[in-house]
Structure formats: structure tokens, C-alpha cells
Amino acid sequence: MSVSSVIRRVAGAWLDGDLLYRFRRSPVAVAAAALGALLVLAALGADLLAPYDAFDPASANAADARLPPGSQGLFGETYALGTDPQGRDMLSAMLYGLRTSLVVGVASVGLAAVMGVLLGLVAGYCGGLIDAIIMRTADVQLGFPAILIALLIDGVTRAVLPREVHERFAMPVLIVAIAASYWVQYARTVRGLVLVERRRDYVLAARVTGVSTPRTLFAHILPNVLGPILVIATINLALAILTESTLSFLGVGLPATQPSLGSLVRIGNEFVFSGDWWISTLPGLLLVLLSLSVNIFGDWLRDALNPKLAQ
Amino acid sequence: MSALLSVENLRVEIAARDRRLTAIDDISFTIGAGEILGVVGESGAGKSVTGTAILGLLEPPAALAGGRIAFAGRRIDTLDEESMRRLRGKEIAAVFQDPLTSLDPLMTVGEQLVETMLTHLPIKRKEAFARAEDLLRMVGLPAPRERLQAYPHALSGGMRQRVVLALAFCCNPRLIIADEPTTALDVSVQAQILDVLRRMCRENGTAVMLVTHDMGVIAEATDRVAVMYAGRLAEIGPTRALVEEASHPYTRGLMASIPSLTRRRDTLVQIPGAMPRPDAPVSGCAFHPRCPSAEARCRSERPPAFAVEASQVACWLADPARRSVSA
Amino acid sequence: MGPGRAAHGGGRAAMIFVLGRLGQAFLVLLAAALVSFCLFRFVGDPVNNMTGQAASLAEREAMRAALGLADPVVLQFVRFVGKAVHGDFGMSYRFGQPVAGLVLERLPATLELSVVSMLIATGLGLPLGVWTALHRGSRLAQAVLAVSLVGIALPTFLIGIVLILVFSVRLGWLPSFGRGDTIQLGPWSTGLLTGSGLRSLVLPSVTLAVFQLALILRLTRAEMLEVMRTDFIRFARARGLHRGAIQYRHGLRNTLVPVVTIVGLQFGNVFAFSIIVETVFQWPGLGLLVIQAIQFGDIPVLAAYLVLVALCFAVINIAVDLFHLAIDPRIRISGGARGAA
Numbered sequence: 001m002s003v004s005s006v007i008r009r010v011a012g013a014w015l016d017g018d019l020l021y022r023f024r025r026s027p028v029a030v031a032a033a034a035l036g037a038l039l040v041l042a043a044l045g046a047d048l049l050a051p052y053d054a055f056d057p058a059s060a061n062a063a064d065a066r067l068p069p070g071s072q073g074l075f076g077e078t079y080a081l082g083t084d085p086q087g088r089d090m091l092s093a094m095l096y097g098l099r100t101s102l103v104v105g106v107a108s109v110g111l112a113a114v115m116g117v118l119l120g121l122v123a124g125y126c127g128g129l130i131d132a133i134i135m136r137t138a139d140v141q142l143g144f145p146a147i148l149i150a151l152l153i154d155g156v157t158r159a160v161l162p163r164e165v166h167e168r169f170a171m172p173v174l175i176v177a178i179a180a181s182y183w184v185q186y187a188r189t190v191r192g193l194v195l196v197e198r199r200r201d202y203v204l205a206a207r208v209t210g211v212s213t214p215r216t217l218f219a220h221i222l223p224n225v226l227g228p229i230l231v232i233a234t235i236n237l238a239l240a241i242l243t244e245s246t247l248s249f250l251g252v253g254l255p256a257t258q259p260s261l262g263s264l265v266r267i268g269n270e271f272v273f274s275g276d277w278w279i280s281t282l283p284g285l286l287l288v289l290l291s292l293s294v295n296i297f298g299d300w301l302r303d304a305l306n307p308k309l310a311q
Numbered sequence: 312m313s314a315l316l317s318v319e320n321l322r323v324e325i326a327a328r329d330r331r332l333t334a335i336d337d338i339s340f341t342i343g344a345g346e347i348l349g350v351v352g353e354s355g356a357g358k359s360v361t362g363t364a365i366l367g368l369l370e371p372p373a374a375l376a377g378g379r380i381a382f383a384g385r386r387i388d389t390l391d392e393e394s395m396r397r398l399r400g401k402e403i404a405a406v407f408q409d410p411l412t413s414l415d416p417l418m419t420v421g422e423q424l425v426e427t428m429l430t431h432l433p434i435k436r437k438e439a440f441a442r443a444e445d446l447l448r449m450v451g452l453p454a455p456r457e458r459l460q461a462y463p464h465a466l467s468g469g470m471r472q473r474v475v476l477a478l479a480f481c482c483n484p485r486l487i488i489a490d491e492p493t494t495a496l497d498v499s500v501q502a503q504i505l506d507v508l509r510r511m512c513r514e515n516g517t518a519v520m521l522v523t524h525d526m527g528v529i530a531e532a533t534d535r536v537a538v539m540y541a542g543r544l545a546e547i548g549p550t551r552a553l554v555e556e557a558s559h560p561y562t563r564g565l566m567a568s569i570p571s572l573t574r575r576r577d578t579l580v581q582i583p584g585a586m587p588r589p590d591a592p593v594s595g596c597a598f599h600p601r602c603p604s605a606e607a608r609c610r611s612e613r614p615p616a617f618a619v620e621a622s623q624v625a626c627w628l629a630d631p632a633r634r635s636v637s638a
Numbered sequence: 639m640g641p642g643r644a645a646h647g648g649g650r651a652a653m654i655f656v657l658g659r660l661g662q663a664f665l666v667l668l669a670a671a672l673v674s675f676c677l678f679r680f681v682g683d684p685v686n687n688m689t690g691q692a693a694s695l696a697e698r699e700a701m702r703a704a705l706g707l708a709d710p711v712v713l714q715f716v717r718f719v720g721k722a723v724h725g726d727f728g729m730s731y732r733f734g735q736p737v738a739g740l741v742l743e744r745l746p747a748t749l750e751l752s753v754v755s756m757l758i759a760t761g762l763g764l765p766l767g768v769w770t771a772l773h774r775g776s777r778l779a780q781a782v783l784a785v786s787l788v789g790i791a792l793p794t795f796l797i798g799i800v801l802i803l804v805f806s807v808r809l810g811w812l813p814s815f816g817r818g819d820t821i822q823l824g825p826w827s828t829g830l831l832t833g834s835g836l837r838s839l840v841l842p843s844v845t846l847a848v849f850q851l852a853l854i855l856r857l858t859r860a861e862m863l864e865v866m867r868t869d870f871i872r873f874a875r876a877r878g879l880h881r882g883a884i885q886y887r888h889g890l891r892n893t894l895v896p897v898v899t900i901v902g903l904q905f906g907n908v909f910a911f912s913i914i915v916e917t918v919f920q921w922p923g924l925g926l927l928v929i930q931a932i933q934f935g936d937i938p939v940l941a942a943y944l945v946l947v948a949l950c951f952a953v954i955n956i957a958v959d960l961f962h963l964a965i966d967p968r969i970r971i972s973g974g975a976r977g978a979a
Contacts, residue, residue, distance in 0.1 A: 021328065136662070139662075140662070140666050144910075144947075144951065145907045145909075145910035145911070147913070147914075148909075148910045148947065151910075155932040155940065156677065159932075238790075242793050245795075246793055246794070246795060250929055251929070251933060252929070252933070262793075262795075265796065272802070272803060280799060284793075284796045284799070287796065288791070288792060291792065294791075295787060295790060296787060296791075299787055366876055368872065368875060368876060396878045397878060398878065399875070399876055399878030400876065400878030401878055404877070405876035407872070407873055407876070412868060412870060413869050413873040414870055414873070415870045415892065416870070416892070416966075416968055417966070417967065418887075426879065426887075427878075430878060430879050430880060431878060462967040464967065464968045
């Protein structure tokens with residue numbers, strides 16, 4: 001039984017099953033999903049939608065710094081959402097920042113999921129010392145908040161690597177740092193499932209008849225595991241987005257050359273008292289919309305997939 | 312002797328996605344004072360739901376959809392929650408299947424007994440504690456006074472179920488609904504628990520509705536037995552009569568499938584097929600797809616309950632009009 | 639199994655449990671110390687960092703000898719641990735002062751902030767969580783739940799900024815930075831005894847509390863709903879117990895066991911989030927110190943912070959475990975571990 005056939009089977013079961021029915025009946029879930037989809041599309045199409053390339057320093061005109069939304073620039077450019085202290089167009093910076101947040105979020109969740117699932121499979125299947133080591137590490141790490149772990153990893157690499165190297169690798173480092181904080185839940189869930197399946201009769205039967213046990217185990221675990229993993233992943237995505245923006249706000253995430261919603265808020269924070277509200281408020285609003293849509297959808301998904309809450 | 316509990320045309324429906332499923336489909340039976348009625352059937356036949364409905368503990372999406380339940384001459388299915396609460400534990404008590412999960416893990420055995428008694432009986436704490444100790448002795452727990460201070464996890468499965476029995480009897484109820492009281496226990500302990508239950512019922516004159524899927528328990532412990540199938544009552548009558556000479560084909564199949572140590576058989580007897588589920592109801596008699604004696608009428612019309620000696624049988628084969636013709 | 643034997647066996651199981659936890663905590667501390675030591679020793683050149691660029695060769699050699707950098711690494715680690723146990727983490731690169739002194743100076747600010755916000759979060763979160771669970775269908779409960787979801791979704795730093803905008807800039811009711819006036823009680827500087835100190839505490843502690851409150855509310859609600867579905871609650875209803883007795887004596891007590899465990903662990907989370915709040919409000923606590931240390935590359939401070947955090951987490955974990963042991967009889971009997979998979 002190949003992985004793709006299993007996934008196809010499960011996806012098919014979901015598409016015309018309970019989940020879709022509940023989704024259609026829940027206006028909140030639909031709204032959240034729609035908003036999220038809209039934001040994702042905007043982020044993916046940032047290159048097309050953004051009037052100016054936020055990465056190109058030449059597009060930032062220092063003379064046009066801190067213009068309110070709707071202003072006209074020196075050379076006749078229209079800044080729909082105003083400009084930041086360096087003269088960068090807010091709309092463009094926000095779109096690119098949105099894309100950054102999503103890329104970092106999705107990548108770190110994906111990495112965490114892969115790490116966690118693998119470690120969970122190994123721990124559950126091998127048992128013994130390996131299992132103990134992995135699970136003790138997980139236990140200990142669960143006590144530490146993600147922010148601290150990400151902060152530590154990022155801080156250390158920042159101190160160790162020279163500035164240019166760090167800037168180039170800032171995003172991967174950030175992704176690894178956030179992923180390293182979130183793998184635990186996946187590992188625990190998968191390990192639990194492996195332990196349950198291992199005791200099933202078909203595993204013993206397979207072993208007696210000489211069929212390779214790992215293959216049969218994984219073929220049976222995968223369908224059961226996809227649901228919980230999806231829920232954990234959605235909730236993690238929300239947390240990862242928050243963590244990335246928080247780290248950027250604190251100044252230890254991405255460097256100033258790569259716009260992120262969090263760093264935009266930080267830049268704008270200094271000008272809040274002088275009345276230039278749009279520099280931190282607008283990116284903040286976009287961040288909230290993104291976070292809300294992912295959180296609401298994740299919350300709905302968790303309730304929908306929870307067999308105990310089945311109504 | 313008028314019946315202690317009388318159930319008439321009880322219907323329980325479950326609201327599913329966009330339709331309503333029938334869990335209990337028009338059943339009627341009575342339980343007399345001090346009598347032990349067994350309720351037997353396959354998993355999903357509706358036995359547990361019946362007990363839950365009588366206790367008024369049905370929770371959404373399940374709900375009463377028709378019929379009448381009367382206890383000691385008083386109608387209880389329409390009672391308000393507070394009046395029902397006063398009945399529960401005092402007049403009608405319950406024993407559930409899993410004794411470990413039935414007891415609050417954070418309270419001692421004694422505390423749970425005392426709490427129940429203080430809720431329903433006009434006695435003081437000290438007296439309640441004394442009675443609790445007596446109850447534990449009555450259910451056969453060794454060292455009852457020390458046991459009062461024990462937490463549920465410290466006891467074995469059999470001991471816990473004895474505690475549950477003590478909790479059921481502590482306010483001297485007139486009826487006990489026992490839902491699979493021995494299923495979760497070791498075989499060796501099952502017989503002991505049944506003994507305790509039977510003994511205390513006889514001594515106190517308590518009626519019991521003993522729900523189980525175990526035919527052995529039925530044969531051992533009950534006076535009458537009701538056979539449920541797909542939410543309906545197939546047959547109800549004196550245990551002796553049903554065990555020795557059942558009328559309904561389903562009951563016969565059930566009795567025949569009990570492996571016997573005395574009679575010699577070459578193969579295990581089975582009833583082929585499976586019981587219809589609530590989301591796939593069957594027309595006419597629910598059993599007809601599996602019945603060896605099914606006729607055309609069975610497929611289209613649901614049989615009412617016919618009287619056959621001291622039993623009631625819901626089967627067209629027991630129709631007196633039919634019998635007089637063939638006789 | 640006689641009751642006497644059960645008690646004896648239970649006591650032993652409990653002791654094994656506690657010892658196991660202590661051992662785990664010790665290992666965590668050791669690991670933290672190791673990472674800390676590696677930071678110290680191998681990030682950049684400690685000698686350079688300590689003496690600066692203008693030092694002569696002789697001065698560098700003297701420093702190298704003083705720091706004992708020529709000795710085997712294991713010996714250096716042992717020395718490091720020895721000094722750490724005495725609270726000696728060397729000198730901060732940025733301030734040129736002993737790290738321990740810096741940390742102790744900032745600790746009260748962070749602790750006061752953390753404790754006050756945890757009190758707000760728990761004091762509101764627990765009761766609201768219980769209430770929304772028991773009144774599941776009501777519109778108000780749904781509204782509270784929706785608001786709690788927003789509370790989780792909002793980034794803490796944004797909440798702080800918005801609060802500043804509204805209450806400091808627009809309304810001018812509350813200060814937007816700093817701690818106000820503090821009073822020195824021995825080694826502890828407290829802001830709780832002055833008017834301006836308390837006023838300065840409001841916005842930061844509320845900001846810090848929002849996320850925790852929402853989390854605790856939802857957690858308590860989820861646990862309570864779970865408990866109310868159990869067999870023993872069903873059995874309690876079947877026994878005709880009063881609704882209050884069922885909900886509170888049985889329901890709430892069983893809910894509190896896992897909830898308090900997790901709330902205790904959340905306290906550690908508050909430490910981390912305080913970094914954010916202290917940055918937004920320029921609150922002179924450990925968080926602000928750490929962020930500045932990261933930006934400046936002040937390794938000794940980072941190393942000390944790491945060990946301190948590990949110590950705090952270890953202490954909190956042990957406290958939570960002991961609490962769990964005290965209130966849950968199941969552990970005394972089986973010696974089971976909290977959160978075993």
C-alpha cells in the first residue's frame with residue numbers, strides 16, 4: 001500500500017464525508033477560510049500586486065518618508081497606504097511582509113511536522129533507550145516556551161556568524177529555530193499511535209508470516225494520524241506566525257532588508273507618539289487578520305475532527 | 312399485583328445529520344415489585360438506551376419521542392428534572408458497566424456513599440458513615456471500616472463493583488437498573504457479583520432490570536427475560552420458558568448458540584447475517600432477513616405482540632389466527 | 639491487598655516519582671549549564687571580549703591565564719559550574735559589571751510583573767472557563783469563547799501598542815513606559831507600594847495577561863467539558879445528587895487537577911512573554927536586559943539568563959509535580975507519571 005494511495009483514500013473519504021458537510025454549515029469556518037485564502041493569494045501574488053518592489057532599495061525614496069496614506073510622492077507616485085521612515089511604499093512592504101510571514105510560518109510548520117512525525121515513528125517503533133531519550137527531550141522541551149527556544153537559537157547564530165552570512169541565512173535560521181520549538185506535539189501523537197498499533201493482532205500476524213512490519217504499520221498509522229496532525233499543524237501555523245512576527249518585532253528575526261509585518265510594526269512604533277499611526281497600525285491590522293483567520297479555522301477544524309464532540 | 316415499573320410504547324429517537332434515527336421502536340413491558348427482569352440482545356439492540364430513558368438521563372442528540380413510563384403508578388417520563396433527581400438514587404438506582412470509571416477518583420469510597428445517603432435520607436453524617444460501613448459489609452467487602460477511607464484506585468475490579476452495588480442499595484431503592492454489571496469483570500468475579508446482587512435484591516425486595524448480552528447471566532439470575540432486537544421487543548416471558556422452549560425464532564437462535572458442556576454438537580450454531588442498524592431500518596419484521604421461517608407477511612408487516620402462554624411474542628408465527636388455521 | 643500495605647507501597651511509589659523528577663530537573667540544569675558554558679567559551683574570543691581591542695599582548699596572555707583557558711575543557715566546565723553555583727557569571731561585556739548583580743537588580747521588576755499578570759489571568763480565566771463549560775449553549779458563553787479566541791490570536795506586542803495608544807496617548811490615564819516610583823525593601827525594589835508604581839503596572843500586566851487568560855479560559859473549559867462527560871459524573875447523576883454537588887464537588891475538583899498542573903507550567907511561559915512586554919513598555923526587567931544582550935552580543939548575560947531560566951523551570955516543574963502528588967490519590971497509589979503518553 002503506497003503512501004500516495006493511502007493519502008488519496010483518506011482525502012476522498014473527507015471530501016464527501018462529514019467534514020465537508022460541517023464546513024458548509026459553519027459560516028464562521030467558511031469566513032475564516034475565505035479570508036485566509038484571500039491573504040494567501042495576496043501574498044503569493046505580491047510580485048504582481050505590489051506597485052513597488054519592497055526589496056529594491058532604489059524604490060525607497062527618502063524624500064517621500066512618512067507620508068500618510070493616499071499621498072502623492074515627489075515623482076508622482078501614489079502611495080495607497082502611505083510610506084515608512086525610509087520612503088518605502090507601505091502597501092508593497094506589507095504585501096511582501098505578508099508573504100514572508102506565510103513562508104516562514106508554513107515552512108517551519110512543515111519542518112516541525114516532518115521532524116516530529118519521524119521522531120515519533122522512530123520512538124514508537126524502536127522503543128527502549130532511543131524512545132526514552134526522545135521522549136525525555138520532548139518532555140523537557142515542552143516546558144520551555146517556543147519564543148525562548150527560537151530566541152536562543154537565533155541569538156546564538158547571530159552572535160556566532162558574521163553579519164553578512166547571518167543576513168543571508170536569516171530566514172532559514174528562523175525557520176529552523178521555530179520548527180525546533182514545535183516538533184514535540186507531532187512526535188507525541190505519532191508515537192502514541194504507533195504504540196497502539198504495534199499491539200494490534202495484525203502486526204503480530206504479519207510478523208509471524210514474515211511480512212515486513214514497518215510497511216504495514218505505517219500504512220495503517222498514516223490514515224489515523226493525518227487528522228490529528230492536520231489539527232496540530234493549523235494551530236502551530238498560527239503560533240509560528242505569531243512567533244515570527246514577535247521575533248521580528250523584537251529585532252531578532254529577519255534583518256531590516258527583508259520586510260516582515262513584525263519589523264514594520266517595530267519601525268512604526270517609534271513614530272506612534274508623533275501621530276504617524278499608519279506605519280505600525282496597518283501592518284498590525286494585516287497581521288491580526290492573518291492570525292485570526294488561521295486561528296479561527298484551526299479552532300473549527302479541531303472541533304470538527306474531534307470524535308468525542310461529534311453531535 | 313400492579314407493576315412497579317410500566318413502560319408503554321416507548322420510542323427513543325436520535326437526531327443525526329439531517330434525519331432522525333430510531334434507537335428504540337415502540338417497546339412495552341412491565342417489572343413487578345421484587346422481580347428480576349433480564350434484558351438481553353446484541354450490541355446496539357437498544358438495551359442500554361432503555362435503561363437510560365427510564366432514568367431520564369437521555370442526552371441530546373437522543374430524546375424521548377413517544378410512549379409512557381410509569382413508576383409506582385406515577386408517570387415519570389414527563390417529570391421535571393428536580394422531581395426526577397429525587398427519584399434517582401432513592402427509588403430507582405443504577406449500576407453501570409465499568410466500576411473504575413463509575414467512581415470519582417478523587418473521593419474516598421466512604422465519602423461517596425455518605426454523600427449519596429445525605430442527599431436522599433434525613434440522617435446525620437455520623438449515622439451515614441455507620442450505615443456505609445454496614446453496606447460494605449453486606450456486599451461482602453472484607454475490612455469494611457478501613458475500606459471507607461480507601462480511594463477507588465486502591466481496590467480491585469471486583470471490590471469496586473461491590474462498592475458500586477453498595478452505592479446503588481444505600482438508599483433502599485425499589486428498582487435497580489443494572490447495565491451490564493459484570494461485563495467488565497473477570498469471569499471468576501462475575502459470579503460473585505451476581506450473587507451479591509441477587510441476594511440483596513431478595514433480602515430487600517428490590518426489583519432489578521438486568522441488562523446484559525450474556526445468556527448465561529440471564530439463565531442464572533433472572534425471573535423473566537425480555538429479548539430485544541433492533542430497538543424492538545422480540546419476546547418477553549418467564550426465563551425458564553424462554554430457555555427451554557422459546558417461541559420467537561431469534562430467541563431460539565440465541566439459546567441455541569450457547570455452547571453447552573452437556574449436549575454434544577459438532578459445530579457452533581450461529582445466526583447468519585447481522586442485526587440492522589438504526590440508519591438502515593428494515594421493513595416489516597426486523598428479523599425477517601435472517602429468519603429461517605420468514606414468510607411474505609413478515610417482510611411487509613411488523614408483527615404485534617401475541618400472547619403465548621405466559622410470554623409475549625412479536626412474531627407472525629405466533630399469531631393465534633394462523634395457528635388455528637394450521638391446526 | 640490490605641490497606642496497610644497499600645499505604646506503604648503508595649508512599650514508596652510517591653518517593654520514587656519525586657526522586658525521578660528531581661533527577662530529571664538536575665539533568666536539565668546540567669544541560670543548560672553545558673550550553674551556557676559553550677556559549678561563553680566558544681562564541682567569539684572570550685579574551686577579546688573581555689579585554690577589548692586595545693589590549694597589549696601581555697595583557698591578553700594575563701587574561702588568558704586568569705580565565706584558565708589553557709586547561710582541559712572538562713576542567714573549565716567544572717570550574718564554570720562551580721562559579722555558577724555561587725552566582726558568579728563573570729562580567730557583562732556591555733556594562734562592565736558583574737552579571738549576577740545585574741540580574742538580581744532586574745529580577746524584582748520581572749517577578750512583580752509576572753506574578754500580577756498570572757493572578758489576573760488565573761483569577762479571571764479559571765472562573766470564566768468553568769462558567770462557559772457549564773453554560774455551554776448560552777449566547778453569552780459563545781461570545782466569551784469567541785473573544786477568547788481573539789485573545790489568543792492577537793500578538794502580545796500589538797496588544798501592548800494598542801493599549802498604549804488608547805490609554806496613554808489618547809486618554810492620558812496611564813503611563814506608557816517605565817516602572818514609576820519604586821521603594822527599596824532590602825534587596826527587593828518594589829513598585830507595588832507607590833501610586834505611580836501601581837499605575838505603571840496596569841498596562842504591562844494586562845498586556846501580559848491577555849494571552850494567558852484566553853489560554854487558561856479555553857483550557858479550563860475543555861477540561862471541564864471532558865470531565866462532565868465521564869462515567870462517574872453520569873453515575874453521580876444516576877444517584878440523584880444535587881446539581882451543585884455534581885458540578886462543583888465532582889466536576890470542578892476533577893477539572894482542577896490537570897488545569898492547575900498546566901497553569902503552573904504556564905507560569906514559565908509568562909517569563910518568556912515578559913520579554914515582549916518589557917520591550918514594548920521599556921519595563922526595566924530581565925526581559926529587556928536579555929533583548930539588549932542579544933542585540934549587543936553580551937554573552938555572559940545570555941549565559942546567566944539561560945541557567946536562570948532553566949533553574950526557574952526546574953523549580954516550577956517540581957512544585958507542580960509535588961502539588962499534583964498531594965491532590966491526586968491515583969499517583970500515590972500507582973506512582974504514575976504526569977503526562978505519560
